[in-house]
Amino acid sequence: MEGQHTGGSSPKLHLIVEALNDGSLPNRFRKTPVTEEELSGLPDHLNRFGFAELRMSGSAQFSHQGLQRMMKEIGETPITVVDLRQESHGFVDGLAVNWFGLHNGGNKGLTNQEVMVEEKSRLDGLRLQESVVFDRVEEKSINVEGPVAHRNAVHSEEELVVSEGLGYARFYVTDHHRPPDSEVDRFQAFLETLPEGTWLHFHCRGGVGRTTTFMLMYDMLRHSPHVSLDELLERHTATGGRDMYRLDSPDSPKYAPAVERLAFIKQFYAYCLSQADKQHRTPWSRWIAERNAREEQ
Numbered sequence: 001m002e003g004q005h006t007g008g009s010s011p012k013l014h015l016i017v018e019a020l021n022d023g024s025l026p027n028r029f030r031k032t033p034v035t036e037e038e039l040s041g042l043p044d045h046l047n048r049f050g051f052a053e054l055r056m057s058g059s060a061q062f063s064h065q066g067l068q069r070m071m072k073e074i075g076e077t078p079i080t081v082v083d084l085r086q087e088s089h090g091f092v093d094g095l096a097v098n099w100f101g102l103h104n105g106g107n108k109g110l111t112n113q114e115v116m117v118e119e120k121s122r123l124d125g126l127r128l129q130e131s132v133v134f135d136r137v138e139e140k141s142i143n144v145e146g147p148v149a150h151r152n153a154v155h156s157e158e159e160l161v162v163s164e165g166l167g168y169a170r171f172y173v174t175d176h177h178r179p180p181d182s183e184v185d186r187f188q189a190f191l192e193t194l195p196e197g198t199w200l201h202f203h204c205r206g207g208v209g210r211t212t213t214f215m216l217m218y219d220m221l222r223h224s225p226h227v228s229l230d231e232l233l234e235r236h237t238a239t240g241g242r243d244m245y246r247l248d249s250p251d252s253p254k255y256a257p258a259v260e261r262l263a264f265i266k267q268f269y270a271y272c273l274s275q276a277d278k279q280h281r282t283p284w285s286r287w288i289a290e291r292n293a294r295e296e297q
Helices: 036-040 064-074 112-127 157-163 181-192 209-223 229-238 255-275 284-296
Strands: 014-019 056-059 079-085 089-092 095-100 167-173 199-203
Touching: 056 064, 056 209, 064 079, 064 157, 064 199, 079 157, 079 209, 089 112, 089 157, 157 167, 167 181, 167 209, 181 209, 181 284, 199 209, 209 229, 209 255, 229 255, 255 284
Parallel strands: 056 199, 079 167, 079 199
Antiparallel strands: 014 095, 089 095
């Protein structure tokens, strides 16, 4: 790792570029099928129930021009961007940037409010500089040579997304981990306020674990009585999502969180089944707490 530590005080965080502002689609961009042609491209045996009505997409982090390209690719309105990143991130002259820590857990352990304060402080620090020098982290950053003059174009993700006329929501999830129960509750409450017909675009850093988890949750909440858990997992894998059954080796730091995430997904599917015929759902956190208490008796 090399370069200048910019913004904030922690020497363990490195300011890196994650996406160039070159107009390309973000990595791992995928969307649920909408047309008959898109549906016909899926494996014949795949359960398609409700898939075309989901109106959602997912990806890795986008740049400013990448967001604009993505809007054209989706071709629908209204769109709300669902940001699943706990780590501090933003945009410098359209480049997507992130303060990268060990295992991308720079804000691990902080409350949502503390994350917002930390991120704002770091972005404000960049605004005070005439130019920015980015760090290089092997296999995690895109190399940008020399200082970048940001021309006062430093934005939080919410500022950038809203400037493009899109909706924005954020749920704070540590990279490689399952969402906290409190964020699951917040996600459910958010869905209840969505105008009908809203297209949701989910993203995290890499567009893999957190993004697939939330896309699965959204699908489960709507279709669990008609699509089995394995069918749900398979149809998201078929369209570019993570295979949640694929685990890293047990000696990897990603292994234990991935096991916990898979267990959560199975529990959340059971929760969705239990709530399918109820007019008002019991909040996830209360349901899982009551279930755990019963199991301990």
